[in-house]
Amino acid sequence: MVETGAMRQVVMTQGVMTIEGVTGRFAQGLGRHLRLSATGLRLVRGFARRDGRLDDDTRILGRASLIGDSLNRAGASGEASEIALTIRPLATGEDGRILLLLGFREGEDEAAGFFAEVFAASGVFEALRTDVLSGAAQVLSLSATTSLWVRENERDAVPGMPVAWHLGLEADGRRSAPARGLIETLDWHGTAAPVTPAPAHDEEPFEASADLLARINWSLKQVVLVLVFLLIVVALK
Incomplete structure (x- = not known):
């Protein structure tokens, strides 16, 4: 060159x-x-x-x-x-x-x-x-x-x-x-106005609530099982 x-x-x-x-x-x-x-x-x-x-x-x-x-x-x-x-x-x-x-x-x-x-x-x-x-x-x-x-x-x-x-x-x-x-x-x-993303929803409370409901549901099932067991024991007596 x-x-x-x-x-x-x-x-x-x-x-x-x-x-x-x-x-x-x-x-x-x-x-x-x-x-x-x-x-x-x-x-x-x-x-x-x-x-x-x-x-x-x-x-x-x-x-x-x-x-x-x-x-x-x-x-x-x-x-x-x-x-x-x-x-x-x-x-x-x-x-x-x-x-x-x-x-x-x-x-x-x-x-x-x-x-x-x-x-x-x-x-x-x-x-x-x-x-x-x-x-x-x-x-x-x-x-x-x-x-x-x-x-x-x-x-x-x-x-x-x-x-x-x-x-x-x-x-x-x-x-x-x-x-x-x-x-x-x-x-x-003109330059298009920047699209501001919607604030992300805090998923922690939802996840915590879902986890709490799952735990309550599991506990109720355990209570029901215990009651059924007691009824069976009473019936056998």
Whole structure:
């Protein structure tokens, strides 16, 4: 495996990628969707200065992971254990789509690592924002078609078989290239309230009562036997 930052040749032809120093090739066009699940959703309000003006930077943050499959970086080691999720509203006039951006940030700070950014139509973002604030949105899941890569021998993987998705490489072969996608489904729900088991009935009193009744029954039988014996003795006299 070639280390991140090392220069290597990257060749991409007709949906197939070859990386210098990496065994095997990578391919696109896998006929299946990437599926993500996210928890820990929270709303962050704020503003950011862009192009000389102050813009609303309200966003929803969360922690995501792949469902069934894994996410890696072509030409580098390390599998995504957790993906930093950010959901933002699309700019006005771009409604009708929900876009996905996947990538990897270099560095040692908290922002480093795998990330996913969702750009949702304003109506979708507002609905999700409302439910996050009310607590009705605690678990989010999405399904998307993306430009991620897979090993060439996994290109024809049967549905249901886990695959390892990979981020590609920049043209200079030094850094991971982001992948883009179109989200087909996006849904969320609140975590079901935990079912509190009914307190177990104390069985000791019942068992003790049953044992006491058994002892009384046995004693009565003994008394009856003694009386019968006495009656027999009296009759013999």
